Amino acid sequence: MTSYLDAWRDLPRPQFFMLLVLAVAVGLANVRQPYPEIAPLHHIPTLLLVLAAPLLLGRWPLSNKAVGALLIFWLLHTLGGRYTYSNVPYDEWAHALNGPAFSDMFGLARNGYDRLVHFAFGLLWVLPFSEAMRRHAGMGRRGSLWMALLFVGTASALYEIFEWMLTILLAPDMANEYNGQQGDMWDAQKDMAAAIVGAVIAALWHGRKSKRTG
Secondary structure, eight states, X not given: OHHHHHHHHHSOHHHHHHHHHHHHHHHHHTTTXXXXXXXXXXXXXXXXHHHHHHHHHHHSOOOHHHHHHHHHHHHHHHXXXXXXXXXXXXXXXHHHTTOOOHHHXXXXXXXXXXXXHHHHHHHHHHHHHHHHHHHHHOOOHHHHHHHHHHHHHHXXXXXXXXXXXXXXXXXXXXXXXXXXXXXXXXXXXHHHHHHHHHHHHHHHHHHHHHHHHO
């Protein structure tokens, strides 16, 4: 227990507060939870990650910028988990701000929040993964970016398989609600494509940035 507490104390202060923000966000996401049957499938893994993060970051440190990118992704996921992704009421929020509905603006026939988070996965994970490859695997910048692209593609495919198996094993009667297919038979393929597009954009951005600074 002492070593675990030491891991929390040894975190850089910005990263400590980032984990605290994520833990609070998960707590708030479950206040008056509108979908209590499905919510644990989304939020329990995030809580486990928060608990394990000090040990992981102690063993494989990352920069504040990389951890910040991961924080943004997990906050997006936590918001999606509150509403089972398919029901994130962004159109209602836009109307409350006297703005046009996003669905009308972008011609969306379905709730697109899940696609946004898949895109964000690719966009936001390239930096921390490539940084980890450089710091802890001795890879060069170009090789680490290629590895990050491969990671995003592989992780996206494995997640879709895991998502399918989880719902079949734990909640088969809620498979469509948890998976967020919304009647789209190509949902998994589109989710993977969104993640890969995000990763390509991030890799190109970080690659050009490194050339300018190098």
